[in-house]
Amino acid sequence: QVQFVESGGGLVQAGGSLRLSCAASGSTFSIYGMSWYRQAPGKQRELVASISSGGGITNYADSVKGRCTISRDNGKNTLYLQINSLKPEDTAVYYCNYWGGSGSWGQGTQVTVSS
Numbered sequence: 001q002v003q004f005v006e007s008g009g010g011l012v013q014a015g016g017s018l019r020l021s022c023a024a025s026g027s028t029f030s031i032y033g034m035s036w037y038r039q040a041p042g043k044q045r046e047l048v049a050s051i052s053s054g055g056g057i058t059n060y061a062d063s064v065k066g067r068c069t070i071s072r073d074n075g076k077n078t079l080y081l082q083i084n085s086l087k088p089e090d091t092a093v094y095y096c097n098y099w100g101g102s103g104s105w106g107q108g109t110q111v112t113v114s115s
Helices: none
Strands: 003-005 012-013 018-024 034-039 046-049 057-058 068-073 078-083 092-097 110-113
Touching: 003 092, 018 092, 018 110, 034 057, 034 068, 034 078, 046 068, 046 078, 046 110, 078 092
Parallel strands: 012 110
Antiparallel strands: 003 018, 018 078, 034 046, 034 092, 046 057, 068 078, 092 110
16 A cells, blocks of 8 residues: 655745645556645645646646646655645645545645744
């Protein structure tokens, strides 16, 4: 079972930026589409962004479109999410998983945006 380890979160002021990373174990990372998800306190987990296996296709939630860039390095088994112009409503725990969310969930990385 592939495991995902997220990192890069933190406490930032509104308007700041963060780059989140997700390291995947195993040798099958490169054949799967991947996604970032987030879960804010008291809310359901939501899809933030997705990327195809080769990186050529990306999709973003309307709430982050224009502020986020999802990317991947298949040679390093790593997924990234660059978030700019952070807003307090971006505060959440961010997770990575397969496109569709069928893999095991990691611990996530906390992003807290202060106003």
